[in-house]
Amino acid sequence: MASIDLEKMRQKIKNTQWALVDFDWGSPGAEKITTEQWPKLKTFMADLMWIEHVGARGFAALAKSAPTDNLREIYTYFHAEEQRHANAEMALMKRWGMLDKNEPPVPSANLRLVIEWLERYADDTPFNLLATLIPMLEVALDGALCKYLLETVDDPLCHEIFAKINDDESRHLGVGFTVMEMQGKGPHYIAFIQMLGHLFDPRLIAGALVYFPLLNSMRDNLIAMGMQEEKLYKSIAKFKEIGGRTDQGRRNPWFQVIQYHGTIMVDRSNHFYHVPVDMLVALSNKIPRRLLPSPPTWVAELTHRPIA
Amino acid sequence: MNDLTINNRINQTLDVIIIGAGFSGLGMAIQLQQANINNIAILERDKEVGGCWRDNQYPGAACDIPSHLYSFSFAPNPNWSRAYSNSHEILEYIKSLVSDFELQRYIRFNTNVSNITFDEKAGFWTIKTDKRKALKARSIVIASGPLANCSFPNIPNLKEYKGHKIHSARWDHNFNFSGKKVALVGTGASAIQIIPKLVKKVKHLTVFQRTPAWVLPRLDAETPQWISSLFRELPSAQKLSRQAIFALHEVGALGLIWNSPLTSAMQRVALKHLQHQVKDDWMQRQLTPNFRIGCKRVLMSNNYYPALQQPNCKLITWPIARMSEKGIRCAEGIEHQFDCIVFATGFDIGTQTAPFSVKGVGGRDLGEDWKRGAQAYKSINVSGYPNLFLTFGPNSGPGHNSALVYVESQLNYAVQGIQRILNEDLAQLDVQAKAQEKYNIKIQKRLSKTNWNSGCKSWYLTEDGFNATMFPGFATQYSIQMRQFKDKDYHRVSAI
Ligand SMILES: Cc1cc2nc3c(=O)[nH]c(=O)nc-3n(C[C@H](O)[C@H](O)[C@H](O)COP(=O)(O)OP(=O)(O)OC[C@H]3O[C@@H](n4cnc5c(N)ncnc54)[C@H](O)[C@@H]3O)c2cc1C
Numbered sequence: 001m002a003s004i005d006l007e008k009m010r011q012k013i014k015n016t017q018w019a020l021v022d023f024d025w026g027s028p029g030a031e032k033i034t035t036e037q038w039p040k041l042k043t044f045m046a047d048l049m050w051i052e053h054v055g056a057r058g059f060a061a062l063a064k065s066a067p068t069d070n071l072r073e074i075y076t077y078f079h080a081e082e083q084r085h086a087n088a089e090m091a092l093m094k095r096w097g098m099l100d101k102n103e104p105p106v107p108s109a110n111l112r113l114v115i116e117w118l119e120r121y122a123d124d125t126p127f128n129l130l131a132t133l134i135p136m137l138e139v140a141l142d143g144a145l146c147k148y149l150l151e152t153v154d155d156p157l158c159h160e161i162f163a164k165i166n167d168d169e170s171r172h173l174g175v176g177f178t179v180m181e182m183q184g185k186g187p188h189y190i191a192f193i194q195m196l197g198h199l200f201d202p203r204l205i206a207g208a209l210v211y212f213p214l215l216n217s218m219r220d221n222l223i224a225m226g227m228q229e230e231k232l233y234k235s236i237a238k239f240k241e242i243g244g245r246t247d248q249g250r251r252n253p254w255f256q257v258i259q260y261h262g263t264i265m266v267d268r269s270n271h272f273y274h275v276p277v278d279m280l281v282a283l284s285n286k287i288p289r290r291l292l293p294s295p296p297t298w299v300a301e302l303t304h305r306p307i308a
Numbered sequence: 309m310n311d312l313t314i315n316n317r318i319n320q321t322l323d324v325i326i327i328g329a330g331f332s333g334l335g336m337a338i339q340l341q342q343a344n345i346n347n348i349a350i351l352e353r354d355k356e357v358g359g360c361w362r363d364n365q366y367p368g369a370a371c372d373i374p375s376h377l378y379s380f381s382f383a384p385n386p387n388w389s390r391a392y393s394n395s396h397e398i399l400e401y402i403k404s405l406v407s408d409f410e411l412q413r414y415i416r417f418n419t420n421v422s423n424i425t426f427d428e429k430a431g432f433w434t435i436k437t438d439k440r441k442a443l444k445a446r447s448i449v450i451a452s453g454p455l456a457n458c459s460f461p462n463i464p465n466l467k468e469y470k471g472h473k474i475h476s477a478r479w480d481h482n483f484n485f486s487g488k489k490v491a492l493v494g495t496g497a498s499a500i501q502i503i504p505k506l507v508k509k510v511k512h513l514t515v516f517q518r519t520p521a522w523v524l525p526r527l528d529a530e531t532p533q534w535i536s537s538l539f540r541e542l543p544s545a546q547k548l549s550r551q552a553i554f555a556l557h558e559v560g561a562l563g564l565i566w567n568s569p570l571t572s573a574m575q576r577v578a579l580k581h582l583q584h585q586v587k588d589d590w591m592q593r594q595l596t597p598n599f600r601i602g603c604k605r606v607l608m609s610n611n612y613y614p615a616l617q618q619p620n621c622k623l624i625t626w627p628i629a630r631m632s633e634k635g636i637r638c639a640e641g642i643e644h645q646f647d648c649i650v651f652a653t654g655f656d657i658g659t660q661t662a663p664f665s666v667k668g669v670g671g672r673d674l675g676e677d678w679k680r681g682a683q684a685y686k687s688i689n690v691s692g693y694p695n696l697f698l699t700f701g702p703n704s705g706p707g708h709n710s711a712l713v714y715v716e717s718q719l720n721y722a723v724q725g726i727q728r729i730l731n732e733d734l735a736q737l738d739v740q741a742k743a744q745e746k747y748n749i750k751i752q753k754r755l756s757k758t759n760w761n762s763g764c765k766s767w768y769l770t771e772d773g774f775n776a777t778m779f780p781g782f783a784t785q786y787s788i789q790m791r792q793f794k795d796k797d798y799h800r801v802s803a804i
């Protein structure tokens with residue numbers, strides 16, 4: 001993947017829009033979900049859908065802080081496209097009879113905390129951090145999860161939909177890595193010192209406290225479903241490889257921090273990291289629902305209906 | 309000349325032909341008439357006068373500069389019913405100009421000008437219209453309007469939509485909105501006037517926003533009876549009030565045109581207005597502009613934000629992907645279906661392009677000359693196009709004050725020019741290219757320091773970011789520059 005021309009990319013994005021109505025949601029294939037598969041798939045899809053939705057909110061924040069008009073517009077589209085993925089996944093859940101009362105699935109406590117954090121702080125998070133973190137999440141979670149899904153589910157409609165989602169996703173990553181490399185331009189030490197300043201910002205520490213457990217709990221869910229952990233680790237290796245393929249990419253200090261964290265995360269033997277983070281996962285699951293603030297209204301924009 | 313009915317003079321070479329019967333064209337005729345220049349005609353493509361106020365009869369249409377200032381100083385109206393009158397009342401005022409100044413006799417309706425060509429030797433313009441016979445005039449005033457031609461957004465598959473389509477500037481008064489699912493595209497000046505009215509009529513209204521604008525509270529009120537009586541009895545009181553309103557708007561320029569402490573103050577007021585009227589955090593975020601106030605046209609409304617929050621209204625900020633047979637598909641993957649789509653998407657901007665084919669000296673073409681950015685001398689004359697005057701030419705627009713204040717200066721200037729052509733019997737009165745260039749260098753330099761050029765995309769700028777629309781200064785500055793016809797900047801050729 002070479003660095004891409006972002007102007008051309010914006011045009012390409014506009015020319016490759018798709019909609020839920022492009023698909024026949026009543027077509028045969030839904031019956032291919034086995035009863036054994038069903039409950040696990042339901043949890044899995046719920047997580048996946050929420051991650052798309054959370055990613056969408058991340059892009060919305062990027063659209064606000066983007067340094068150029070072009071990037072601002074690109075991220076505005078990506079925001080909507082992640083929402084489209086969430087909507088499409090919700091529509092698949094509907095097709096498979098996984099929606100209770102046609103409502104979006106209830107997010108896990110950990111996701112609720114992530115949503116809350118995004119709502120409060122995402123718009124103030126340094127552009128450079130978010131622009132590096134989101135590709136990481138997309139590679140690690142989206143990438144690994146989608147691959148796994150396609151290996152286990154036989155419904156042809158699901159494959160059609162994910163072909164589209166993956167196309168979008170590859171554009172998101174193309175832009176993501178290009179922007180990461182752009183950040184490696186300019187004097188190294190300035191970027192480094194700026195980053196150090198942010199590392200100790202309490203808002204970001206709070207962010208880490210919801211982000212680390214999210215990754216660990218996703219890992220647990222995947223394993224519970226029978227996916228090999230290696231898939232997740234491979235994805236993170238991919239992030240390291242592509243993000244660090246050029247000098248410029250490696251000079252982006254946020255890339256170094258995030259890929260270092262990725263390395264620790266996949267190293268199960270690192271108890272210094274995993275014991276406390278797993279405790280956080282357990283802890284967040286114990287938070288009584290009523291203590292969680294009511295979800296922000298952007299969450300209500302999710303829909304499984306192709307037509308409004 | 310006794311019989312001024314235009315149909316009886318149509319075969320002569322007229323002194324002046326005015327194109328357009330809106331505020332500018334009619335004002336021009338009044339001023340020429342007062343200077344005793346009567347061998348004139350007004351060509352209007354529509355069947356009625358009124359220009360943009362005839363066209364913009366959408367629900368809620370009103371001016372956003374107080375009527376006492378948004379009217380001609382030479383034709384004061386003591387009877388404005390509100391501070392900001394509605395479109396209907398403004399149109400009535402324009403029609404009263406026609407009867408009060410006996411302009412009917414000059415006007416040829418249903419006459420669409422398609423091209424004008426200058427004959428250098430003879431010193432007159434030939435005007436071709438959609439009628440068979442061409443017309444001739446020694447000078448021309450183009451008053452075809454800065455915002456006279458509707459523009460539709462650049463949405464893929466626009467034509468595919470089969471439901472009812474309405475443009476705000478060509479309202480369909482026969483369409484019955486009740487019980488309908490309606491979309492409104494755009495959140496500019498027209499949209500924020502329409503939305504509060506429309507939401508009351510329809511079953512459901514979906515508003516599609518690309519970029520939010522800054523919205524200030526609007527201080528509108530009915531005119532108390534005693535004010536109208538006072539103004540009728542004592543015209544000088546009305547004049548004084550007009551001057552006060554004018555001065556107030558001039559102060560506004562400090563905040564709107566340049567980045568000053570007043571800019572931040574205004575922005576804070578707009579933000580407070582938003583936060584006060586919209587409580588939901590996400591909606592507040594959707595409605596908060598990401599550019600400095602003044603960079604785009606500032607809007608004023610008290611009922612726009614509340615309307616958006618009505619239970620039967622929804623604001624959508626997803627990018628529009630394309631139109632389909634039944635509605636609008638957005639990038640979030642959902643097709644939104646409607647019985648009717650209203651486009652409040654503005655106009656092709658008249659200050660930036662030639663309105664029709666204009667051929668000057670040596671066959672040069674105004675459209676070609678303006679391809680890389682429209683330019684004129686003091687917004688009114690263009691070198692190479694003698695005996696031609698523009699109202700709302702390049703860089704004549706105000707962002708903070710009544711457009712008619714600018715028009716009045718232009719009319720007065722055009723009269724001075726036309727008087728020279730007639731009195732000195734000139735074949736050509738042409739502004740010198742050097743003078744025009746010097747003027748534009750100055751204008752562009754001053755524009756670079758304004759809020760309009762501070763980085764947002766707006767209709768003030770062309771696709772390439774060139775500002776051929778706004779005048780970078782106070783209305784007073786503009787009036788001063790237009791007061792005197794500067795003879796030494798012009799090149800003259802006498803008629804033989
Ligand atoms: C909705 C709206 C609200 C506005 N509110 C304000 C405000 O509050 N304050 C303010 O200062 N300004 C406002 N404006 C700006 C407004 O355009 C000017 O103030 C002014 O009315 C323009 O008058 P005009 O005569 O130059 O142009 P117009 O009123 O547009 O008249 C031009 C006329 O020329 C005719 N014409 C065009 N082309 C041809 C042709 N080829 N052949 C023959 N005839 C032709 C048209 O049919 C039209 O009748 C507003 C504009 C709009 C659209």
Ligand SMILES: [Fe+2]
Pocket residue numbers: 052055082085138142169
């Ligand atoms: Fe995604």
